[in-house]
Amino acid sequence: METISENRCFGGVQGVYAHDSAVTGCKMTFGLFLPQEAEHGSVPLLWYLSGLTCTHENAMTKAGAQAWAADHGIALCFPDTSPRGEGVANDDAYDLGQGAGFYVNATQDPWKPHFQMWDYIAEELPRVVDHNFAIDPERQSITGHSMGGHGALTLAMSLPGRYASVSAFSPIANPTQSDWGRKQLTAYLGSDEEVWKAHDSSLLMLDRGFDGPVLIDQGASDQFLNLLKPEALAHSMAARRQDGTFRMQKGYDHSYFFVSTFMEEHVAFHAEALYAL
Numbered sequence: 001m002e003t004i005s006e007n008r009c010f011g012g013v014q015g016v017y018a019h020d021s022a023v024t025g026c027k028m029t030f031g032l033f034l035p036q037e038a039e040h041g042s043v044p045l046l047w048y049l050s051g052l053t054c055t056h057e058n059a060m061t062k063a064g065a066q067a068w069a070a071d072h073g074i075a076l077c078f079p080d081t082s083p084r085g086e087g088v089a090n091d092d093a094y095d096l097g098q099g100a101g102f103y104v105n106a107t108q109d110p111w112k113p114h115f116q117m118w119d120y121i122a123e124e125l126p127r128v129v130d131h132n133f134a135i136d137p138e139r140q141s142i143t144g145h146s147m148g149g150h151g152a153l154t155l156a157m158s159l160p161g162r163y164a165s166v167s168a169f170s171p172i173a174n175p176t177q178s179d180w181g182r183k184q185l186t187a188y189l190g191s192d193e194e195v196w197k198a199h200d201s202s203l204l205m206l207d208r209g210f211d212g213p214v215l216i217d218q219g220a221s222d223q224f225l226n227l228l229k230p231e232a233l234a235h236s237m238a239a240r241r242q243d244g245t246f247r248m249q250k251g252y253d254h255s256y257f258f259v260s261t262f263m264e265e266h267v268a269f270h271a272e273a274l275y276a277l
Helices: 057-062 065-072 117-132 147-158 179-189 193-199 201-207 230-240 256-275
Strands: 002-009 012-021 026-034 043-049 075-079 135-144 166-169 214-219 244-249
Touching (some): 012 057, 012 065, 026 057, 026 117, 043 117, 043 147, 043 256, 065 075, 117 135, 117 147, 135 147, 135 256, 147 193, 147 201, 166 256, 193 201, 201 230, 214 256, 244 256
Parallel strands (some): 043 135, 135 166, 166 214, 214 244
Antiparallel strands (some): 002 012
């Protein structure tokens, strides 16, 4: 594993690291914040999955999460959103290819050789982080924004017992019925819409729910509401009687100004669940 940078941050260390991934077949970069408590023992871990066009860097530098994570003694991991590099398939559109992995395992060419982001986030990167840093693998939670909110919710509901809690900012909530979803699911997984259902948080919520607390924040003035379809997820949570909170935040849009505003509450939400274990 390569250390790209390490900076002192709120008493802990914000690092950026790279490693050769057997799952994606290329070098992958991730950010990891370790609070001061990690100098003396293993700490809980909160995963943050980012959205379309993002790298590991966007949330790491814009979300303001480190201050709140330091307050609670929690580590933060910021993975990249896709494989990258020469020889990795791409597309001219911003919402497909590099920067738009959608947290699925691609089964279709030309994406299949590298775009195995589900296995990367669910299996390989957790092993890398656990092996190299003072992380408690039994205490993990997950959050994300937009495409990353989609990834956080689908991973949490599909891996029961893995995460103590799940939250999302403006998630792509119903991708099987949205242009932010149908395009990418067709490209990565093929045309069988039955296969897509495993990656739709509204459908998963209705079918199985999550075995822990859920927090969703959605900006009421989000410019992408028609693509995110938050009403589908809200309906599924109510129908499922899910232990959770869905909040429409008046006046807020899709940006990191919105995410950073409510980050303190999300970190505290996860800290409560993680320290209850």
